[in-house]
Amino acid sequence: MAKRIQFRAHGGPEVLEYVDFEPAAPGPNEVLVRNKAIGVNFIETYFRTGLYPVASMPSGLGNEGAGVIEAVGTEVTHVKVGDRVGYGTGPLGSYADLHLTPAANVVKLPDDISFEQAAAIMLKGLTVQYLFRQTYEIRPEEIILFHAAAGGVGSIACQWASAMGVKLIGTVSSPEKAAHAKANGAWEVIDYSKEDVAKRVLELTDGKKVSVVYDGVGKDTWETSLDCLELRGLLVSFGNASGAVSGVNLGILAQKGSLYVTRPTLGSYANTPEALQAMADEVFAMVSSGKVKVDDLKKFDLKDAAKAHTELSARRTTGSIILVP
Known part of the structure; x- marks a missing residue:
């Protein structure tokens, strides 16, 4: 049994619930990640409020996280149990101890990138990468x-x-x-x-x-x-x-x-495992070189996700917000 944040109805931060759940076993092309840090992004408020649709209710929340591979599907070859990985393109449900995601959505983390850095940088860093390097290449x-x-x-x-x-x-x-x-x-x-x-x-x-x-x-x-x-x-x-x-x-x-x-959307650029890994490698290189620092982190316990959303929606935060299981 694991813990996750879910919502049964659309609304403000108060609709977020901290509940027990049983994650499914990985399918052939899926992996189960034990999260060590979870990214919080403004896009998640769109799902919570109903601006963006969810597949069904109750729904998990969150697209981004970093942790250790707990289990892999039978067809997965590029990662194995015990690997340190990050992901930033969903599916919904990363606000949890354990997250089941397509193997194509995870990338290996370099040794010098921490879980907290990865959780803070995956979605946001990948977004900046496609904005500055692909949508319009700044000079x-x-x-x-x-x-x-x-x-x-x-x-x-x-x-x-x-x-x-x-x-x-x-x-x-x-x-x-x-x-x-x-x-x-x-x-x-x-x-x-x-x-x-x-x-x-x-x-x-x-x-x-x-x-x-x-x-x-x-x-x-x-x-x-x-x-x-x-x-x-x-x-x-x-x-x-x-x-x-x-x-x-x-x-x-x-x-x-x-x-x-x-x-544009991230999914239209990180649309293959190869494209995703190449984009992530560039983001990690920017962090490793010190050109992009990920040290302005606001941390909340996973159970306090509603508090994190309250601060985010009120625009009282700077830098990145992460949840810690």
Whole structure:
């Protein structure tokens, strides 16, 4: 018998329950991971509230974790019992002592990457990798805009951009978060609670605006993001922290300068075991080299997942949140 977090109905953090459960034995191409650390990400609030559907109720929660292989299916060859592994692409259910997942979703951890680092970096680090290296490949000296620069993904993005010589302008909601983003390598920071973001971007770029905006906030920043883009610029809308963007009038893209918009997901990039491992290897290399540090961790016991969600939803956190079984 193991423990997990589940929910029987959609709602706020209070719907999360800490319960006993019996994980199934691995199928031919599955592995059972005994989690040592579990990542918490904003996307999990979408499943909890019903913005994103779940297969059935009650449902587990969480896509990311790191631990030790407890059991493997008969067809699994690239990992074995006892291997240290990480995963960041689901399926739902990582908020648990034990998690059953397709073997194709796990990658081996280098010896110098801890379980806590892996749980904090897998989903968020892989996200930054595909955003910066695949969706739009950022270049040295280029000025870019990244919303929520003090959050889990944003903290990694600031460091990654700085390591590449890219001038990242980050948006934040408080002086404390501004200091956090700057400490992580943001070139400039805009406190949107006090400043007009589009106007400030215009000033910082000498009227040129930016070539790309990375927007994980969604509804609240949609118009602002478009206003920050140069002619034929690209808006990468990769999250919905403030709610989903809906009712889009394509004509606005023409009016604001023949702009491009894409709505990518990690699954579309890490769509094969080989692609996933290559992406993870690049993320681990950034951590091993010290270019990306994963030391700003907020830890909660697994049973206190509801408290972690309360802090996350209130945007009171910086860096990464992990649960410890």
